[in-house]
Amino acid sequence: MGQSPVERGTVGRGPKVQRAVHAATLAELAEKGYAALTVDGVARRAGVHKTTVYRRWKDRESLVVDALAEHFARDIPAPDTGSVETDLLVLARALVDSMTGPVGTALLTAMYSDAGRLQEVAEARRRVFQDRYQRAEPVVTRAVERGELPEGTDALELFRALAAPIYFRLLVTDEPVGEAAADQSVAVVLTAARAGVLVRHHNGPAR
Known part of the structure; x- marks a missing residue:
């Protein structure tokens, strides 16, 4: 046969x-x-x-979670250019490229439609964000060591502040998102971080 x-x-x-x-x-x-x-x-x-x-x-959901987590881990770099500004530019531009590509667009549609209520899709969203945060953390650590950012700068808050304007354009206002939006996010977050706004105080949240 x-x-x-x-x-x-x-x-x-x-x-x-x-x-x-x-x-x-x-x-x-x-x-x-x-x-x-x-x-x-x-x-x-x-x-x-x-x-x-x-x-x-075991099922469709676990397959999608695994494929997305692996894709975005590969798609977003962990830069080490020697400068916090250029590191963050690399991260922000890669985030924009990733989320405006076919896979990123499909992920956003799944996460913020009825499918987003599924536990497995919520897990994919959590894993993707966690991976991106882990890539941003050493950028902040090195910047603090080089004296580019204040001691105690909160890497998680910095990444949230970096990503928030990009996701706002993608999900709320449906505006075009490109390199200019990424660069503007970096300029804003660096101004805030250098001013100490993103410093964690006494084991509490950044002020």
């Missing part, structure tokens, strides 16, 4: 399968949206059997 097209097109095992399934998941998400995404569709696009997908991911 001959092999089916899917069987003939299988991609092997291990990391190669994971990469193929992740890529197929993101392509399906960008093309069809979260609501129409199915494990069957992902498997067909990846060239693997559906059972291969289910051996690694």
